Amino acid sequence: MKLKLSLLALLSALLIYSCGEDGDPTTDFPEPTVTAPSVIINIEAGSGDHTVDFAVAVANGLTATYTATATGVSLISSASGNVTGNTVTISYTAPATPGAASITLTVTDSEGQTAQATAVISVLDEVNEVTIVSNITSDATWTADNTYILGGRITVVDGVTLTIEPGTVIKGQAGAGANATALLIARGGKLIAEGTAEAPIIFTSVADEITPEQVASGNFSSPNLDPTINGLWGGVLILGKAPISASNEGTDVVEVQIEGIPTSDANGLYGGNDPADNSGSIRYVSIRHGGTNIGAGNEINGLTLGGVGSGTTIENIEVVANQDDGIEWFGGTVDVNNVLVWNVGDDGIDTDQAWSGTLDNFVVVTPTGHCFELDGPEGSAQAGHTIQNGTIVAGSDSRVAEDLINVDDNSIVDLKRLQFLGVVAGQRINRVTAAGVTFEDITIDVAPEDLASYVNGDVPAGVTAGRNLRADVSKLSWTWAAQTGALEGL
Structure with missing residues (x-):
């Protein structure tokens, strides 16, 4: 009997264990x-x-x-x-x-x-907005305790100086065609826009919610616009009296109308005979979300420099998400240093009409046109420029440039110490046989055996495969791009 009872207890225990094994298991749900x-x-x-x-x-x-x-x-x-x-x-x-x-x-x-x-x-504090609706015809100062709204194409006319304090925010209203908003510095006018690394001057769209208080806090990023949104307003144009190389039906001309400004506006003329012309001083300036179209294929660059003379200081410039080119030179003699062009919709760097200055220390990140569009003189005047110490990101997962360098047969430019990163199949250096174009220490981050596929023609002696970062990005640490990590690894 005891044996039977023991066996019965054992069977009961096994039955209970088996039922426990066949029951619903406990489910572990991930935390919200x-x-x-x-x-x-x-x-x-x-x-x-x-x-x-x-x-x-x-x-x-x-x-x-x-x-x-x-x-x-x-x-x-x-x-x-x-x-x-x-x-x-x-x-x-x-x-x-x-x-x-x-x-x-x-x-x-x-x-x-x-x-x-x-x-x-x-x-x-309640935002103090000052809307500018007419040209600036007497000396004026824009201060960082206000946000300035460009209510149209605003021109600083001949003989007048506009001073903009560090940390000031300027916003362009929406507009296209003849109503495109822009700040235009006419020949003889001056712009003194001297921001600092701690308080840059911001040009942007009225759709951007950035405020002077945010800039003062050290945060230079847009709180609501992605750094790819473009065409929301015009841009900044500086025009001077320095020489250009232009012609009209085969005849040399000294002055022409800048692209992006209707021909009905005489303030859009640029060019002259003063190589040392002074249009002011522009330092630590960020230009964003511009490039609206004023006509078929006629957009405004982020920063346009037409006939700007060597007496002008331009350094520490950021152009973000412009629908057209980042910076375009039309003749002139001005030097430009420490530049970042990020996510523009056309060419990163564009030069025309025998600009004879130097671009030194710059980064171009993922334009969708040419990384460089370097055109030759249009008149009989012959002059060239130098582009040096630059790092160029030609492609990413979401954005790819059309090509690397595009020149004309008559372009005159010395290219020195440039590094191309992120290159993809189909991108090339074009017209390497142009007599006026020199290549010195240009590296493309590809395998040596693939280098020839990124050059249209024989590979110049100054172009090699490799990685050797050129730009001093510490000079660009103040930019929106740097604050969002877009310059990491450069």
Whole structure:
């Protein structure tokens, strides 16, 4: 009997164990996630109601609730509720006074797991906007405590100086054709725009929410526009009295109308006979989201330099997401140093009409036209320029340049110490037989056996395969591109 009872107990234990093995296993669900906006949200004191979106992810099969808490702002009616979809929108009201604020969203799923994230809000003084709707006909100073709105094509006329303080933000209204917005420095006018690495001067679109307070805090990135959005306004044009090489039906001319400005505007003339002409001083200036079209194939460059003389100082320039070229020279003698051209919609660097200056220390990142479009003289005057110490990123996963270097048969340019990175099949250095073009220490980051496929013709002696970074990117550490990591590894 005892043996039977023992066997019965053993069988019962095995039965219980077996039932436990066949039961539903415990499921481990991943924790929810909450993501707040990655940038500081800027709002004005007393500006009323606003919203902020949080991205939320909850495991399949689970439900979740959310709770929001705030400091510095007042929540309206969405402080708690059920999570539906992948976004939770929280409504809040701006306070009457400036200061720091935040909203924290906590999500709890039906397994009791939680996650949270915090949106950081900066409540700013009421923005002081000054809209400029007419030409500048007497000396003027634009200060960093205002945001200046270009209400059209604004010209600094002959004999007048416009001074722009460090940290000032200038925004162009939307407009195309004859209504394209731009800042034009006419021959004889001067622009003194001397920003600093700590407080650059920003030219951008009215669609950009960047503020002088944000610039003063050291954050130079747009809070709402991607660095690829272009064509939202015009650009900056500086015109001078230095020589150009141009012609009209085979006859040399001293002055011509700059592209991007209607021929009806005589302030668009450039060129002359003063190589040392002085159009001012432009330092630590970022020009963004421009290049609107004024006519078929006639867009405005980020920075246009027409007949600008050697008495002008231009250095530490950033051009971001311009629909046309980054910088284009039309003759003139001015030198330009420490330049970044990032994500432009046409050529990175474009030269015309026998510009005879030097571009030194620069980076060009993923234009979609030519990396370099280097045209020759258009009249009988012959002069050339030097482009040196540059790093060029010709392609990325999302953007690819049309080609590397494009010149005319009569181009005159010395190319020195240039590094091409990110090159892809089909990109080439063209017209290497142009007599006036020299190549010195140009490296392309490809295998030596593939080098010939990136040159249209025989490979010049000064062009080799390899990687030898040229630009001193420390001089560009102040730029939006640097702050977002776009210059890492260069």
